[in-house]
Amino acid sequence: MKNSKRLLRILNQAQQSASPITCSAFLRSYLKEEGIIQKAVNHYLLQTNSLATLTDSLDELDRGARATLYNRYLLTDYLYKAIEFGSARAEKFNQIVMTEAHVLEGVLSSLSDTGTWRCILHLVSTPHDLLVTLPIPRMPMNLDMDVKAASLPDKKEILDFVRRHFGSRWTEQVQRMLIEDNGVVLIVREKSRLAGFCCYQKQNADRAVFGPMGVRKDCRDSNYGRSLVLSALHDVNKNGFREFLISEAGPIEFYERILPLKLYTKEKG
Template sequence: MMYTERMSRILKRAQRNDAVSLFQSILKEGAGVGAELASVLDGRLEGDWWQGIANSELDILRDAQQYMQRFNQVQLQEGHVIAAILDSGELDEVLSGSLRERIIQIACSPRDLTCDLNKLKLDVDNQHSYFVRKVVLQDQDKLLSWVQSQFGERWAVQVGRAFQEQKDPAVFVAWSGNDIVGFACYDVFEGGKGWFGPMGTVKNQRGKGVGRTLLHSTLCDMRRNGYHKATIKQAGPIEFYEKACKATIIPLDEE
């Protein structure tokens, strides 16, 4: 199983792989959704809240992997683990229904992030086994068919909007030979201006830098067109964006 860097730290810090130990370790992370959770739960969980909880031998990581696969991702992250912990019922006696829902909103749901384009050093080097370029009209049919087959109708409709509504479609595609291996776009999600996404990479090319190159190519185009910040809408792999473009989570009460 592959883990994000943050998840690897969480596992290393946890004394065991049970619900309580993993949840404690996530709250101690001090970054990402762990930091937000710790802030929200501060004062709501008493100091030794875990005392008296009977930890069973449930395989939290196995169940978390099922969440990872359900969302078509390849690295286990803390959101998957928290979803599995909540499903296990191990923390039911210390988490009220409203608090449980708040945790789901923070850690188990797609989140919006923001990125300061003025401070970002963008890398658009194309010296790779793949090549990233902005679309031309002739790419439309092949790209939309590929997006629908890989990511579904909803994303295909959003990408199609760029070809229909923009003179210069704000879509970048990664190619390996004549094959599409990824795409990224902006200003297509619900018509929002300055909104990055969606972005997707074929599963067998993830972890090879395709997503980062697509992201930087797209953000560079946004900056070139006068944007000073980008809002990354409904991001799943939060840690990827935090590392790749210094994005920060927008608190729920500001979304």
């Protein structure tokens, strides 16, 4: 299991303020990051004036805990258990990268008063819809990979690929996209083999909804996912849509690196 770049930054910064790294040191370093979920957590803590209460709870959790070495980091046992929790969560969802969200979920789940922090747990552990407003003044560059719209002869190969690598739920979604007039499925190959796919649906005249997207495990970290996202974005932008909604985005850091995003909630529209 790999660690995300953001998770490594948080651990490196926390290591400078605490040895071993405590759960509260991890939280403080987490809150210094500029991600959209970090901003939402910071806003919640500010609005409820509850940062001191949370850090006190975390310090109580770590009081008297032994230290465990994780890679080159010396962690309290509870933070180490949170990392084990995060690794298991990432693996459960067929991911190869553990993020700071996985670990923070493990930290908060260790507290005796977990219910008090339900709002933060929801923010860090639930897939979110992300909104890109178009047009973008400087459209991100698409990579030179052969991303194509799927055709009917590709249908069986695509469905077999999705079923084998991502399960029946996504297979049903992709199948609908392949037959519906407002659905688009894009594919990318590694030589002659399918490496990944993505879908988007024209929800109305202004909005296209992106997802699901999946890349074969052995092809991840090779820019296939980035090429798929940007190919869909360029299509949507070219066709005059005003909004590109990424549905239930899992690895938010991946999207943040390449797109200007904001959290989307149905209540706010």
